Amino acid sequence: MCRCRLRGAALEGLWQEDPSRIGEFVTLARLDGAAGAQVVPERRYVARSADGARTVLVSLPAAGADPGRWAVEAQGAGRLVQPGFWPVAQLGGTAAFPWHASPYRPVLPLPAALAAYGGPLPEDAVRAMGAALAETLASARVLGVVHGGVCPASVWLTAYGPLLTCFGAVRAAAPEGVPRAGLPGVDAGCLAPEQAAGGPVGAPGEVYALGAVLAYAATGHTVPERAEIPAGLRALVSACLSRDPAARPEPARVFAELAPGAAYGTQAAGAEPVALPGRVVAALSEQAAGVLAMELSAEVR
């Protein structure tokens, strides 16, 4: 049963199995309404403090996932201050029911952006998003940080560029040595062959996942036919999706290919609003307007 009627893109009413409260927050809506067939590594909600003052985006482990392993990754995310990563502001809950929350801002998970756009994104939008993500991964690599959760649903488009959520989703799914394909919270289409087999979650796997995200943005699938990929991206995406980790390009190289001539350090800064297709901006606006207008009912306050 839907407890909350919502109009618009990327948000969906709550269902019976959704929690009505998460910590001090009252849940208002599901973030991932329009994800389609894509696996979403976490359950994500728009929620609000009972006094109405704070509106947040809250994440929970996926149904069936190990809450303990998820909470370890959430703590890791909370300690990181990494440009281009979604900042985790607050951790809460119990060992059996962990969650993390951050102040709300209008976001569109990449599958929702494609739904809003009406299909794969135009090549220049894919390039701009991809360059920002590649730069984010390149600067993380310098610090030895491996995101380990890159997939379409973990990329949130915002007015100021894409942000990576679902930190450590692959690590959380199973310890090293355990095959990960098909586990809850893992988007198999983005899982590098070595990670699917239970190998280490390392830097080359990030580039594979990035290639899958680019393929998804440009075609609508993470594992497209080569011919489906726009010609300008074909060689790069194929290289990222190489089965051999050593054959995949470095993130900095992906960045240079996607944004020729762009200065490194400018894409993921998030200081200025970025160019987005009109329909994506319309969906972001619609979501923001919807959340502005939402009101907690008197009985939950």
Added chain:
Amino acid sequence: MLSALVHDDPQTVGPYRLLARLGGGGMGTVHLARTAGGRTVAVKVLHGRLASDTALRARFQLEADAARVIGGRFGAAVHDADPSAVRPWLATEYVIGPPLEDVVQAGGALGESAVRALGAGLADGLGQLHRSEVVHRDLKPSNVMVTAAGPKIIDFGIAWAVGEERLTHAGGAVGTPAFMSPEQAAGLEHAAAGDVFALGGLLVFAASGHGPFGGGQPADLLYRVRYAEPDLGGVPPELVGVLGRCLAKDPADRPGTGELAAALAGGGGRRPFAEVLPDAVLREIARRGEEVWRQPPPRMVPPPPEAPPEAGVVGPGVSRRRMLALAGGGMVVGAGLGGGGVWAWLGTRPGASGGGGAAAEPVKAPSRLWTFASRRPDSGGDVLLTAHGLAMPAGIVLAGVNPESGEGTWQANMSDAWRWATDGTKVYALREHDEGKALAVCTIDPADGRFGKPLAELTDFAGGEARNQLLCVVKDSAYVVARASSGGRWHLLAVDLRRGRERWRSPVEAPGREYAPPMLCGAVSGERLVVCRADAGIHFLRLSVHAVADGKKRWSQSEPYSGAPPGRLVLDGRHLYLGDETLGAKKLSDGGIGWLFGTQRNVGSSAGESRLYGAPALRDGVVYCTEGDRGVVAVDAVTGSINWLEKGLAGRRLNRDVPPVVGKKYVYSLDDKGLRAVDLRTRSAVWTFPTDATVLSADHARGRVYVREERATFALPLA
């Protein structure tokens, strides 16, 4: 665009807790606010000092109703409103997007497809409004918010329901001159077709970056709206036809909203609005959608305790609170809801009742005899006296007023102050005649404001030329400056109104710039006609004297002059009096200096200012005017020797542009605190009536002085 709350903004309004300021206007403030359930809205709150005005409350109610009529698709969805609260408020959705004005100013003109989509959306919105019998009346680029879903029309501050009794004051021109319809500019009914005109202008602005009638002074703009062809330069050729039709002077020639929407949308289906918007606009929309979620800036702290007042004078009218409110409003220009239009106009109403004044003044100021709500034009707002009553330019009409009750009796569609004059008994007007082929002088009926039959028809002169000017009417002769139909030369002419024919003409230079009101004034003294011309931006008056009998020019000269151009000439049989760096008497016989007053005087703190002496008034052989900021000085008109200077005035800024009014007991003069009465025997101020008026008109016969503020005219006894 989100700015901090100021320390005396309330904590809550209705069920809403205030978060930040979004904008402010004269009538109210718009805040970002949130309910206990977390709904975030824009809430517009009427200023406390205006909340007791029942007319404004009614307007506020109407605004809420109009906002509900347009709804959330074409406007800001209304969440709640309480027009009956102590401070009425209206809560609407927070609209995510910049005003069209900012879009064009920041990013330049929009492309054809964006203009089409914008226009089609706005035409649909207006259609919805008009079907519910509401007219917006103030559609302009700052009242249209550009969102990703389409344009939204906001700010219904001056909308009114069709057939509803007008809430505007008699003759109060409402709207924004640059986007007014010609009928609105003329003070006539602005119906649905008027909104179409405004939409056409707005789309010209969007497509070219400039309004169809340019910018500049309101009076110039109103003139061009009514008479000039719109400037469609820069508009894509495909749009010129349809926008030109929207801007037709005759409302009947404009398309309806449905027809317009179809014409703009073209044959194909409509694309999503966001697709046609430029990247920069999309980025701004997205930025605003994020900004509203950020932590609002902290509330401003209260100011330190008030400093000791300067020079021992504390103004009764301007409180610190109000100054802060003005400062707050200034910081948030472009925030959307709230600015412009009637909001700004209604805001500066000064202390409404009499009394007050400096503590030392011995006599209580008199009460108003009556108040007539009307908008004073920017120039030439003198009250005209006739044998039957008063006439005054009010907004864009000439309004008849009963001198006993202050009630409006009629309105004449005659906005151009330079085309009427009175001889003290009747009001005469210069009109177009015979479909513009001739010029006519006629009277305005003092009972109903109707134009009478022409007293004289001047077939040689172009009736449609708006700079034609009626200088004065004296002894059944009208003195006119007009352009000849053939050749286009300008003439000064005398018209015998009794015989209905021209007496003489004398060639003169074209008055002023095209599409700007001329700045001439004229007066007759005995056998001489004095004409004074002031051109904008030139610090000279050009004076010429002609013989009344045959129009021959006796002399002319340029006189350095730094003040506002005089609205009327002060002369007697001997001299013309002008106040500027000195107070001077110019001989009418040859233009020579009769006398100069003030060349050697100590004018105190005003020394060094270019204008030291105010506009003079003449009464019983004495010239009165202000001297610096010291007070009123009385000078003998024949000799230029001083009779007296006002005593004991300090700490005021005197109004040098408005001549004093001289009664039997007092001389009345305007300063920054109000209207000051100076006792003619003690020569010191006895009371001050707080007002920010800029027109004083004396009515000696009825014993009244008429005081014109921006939005109200009132009468005080003239003693």
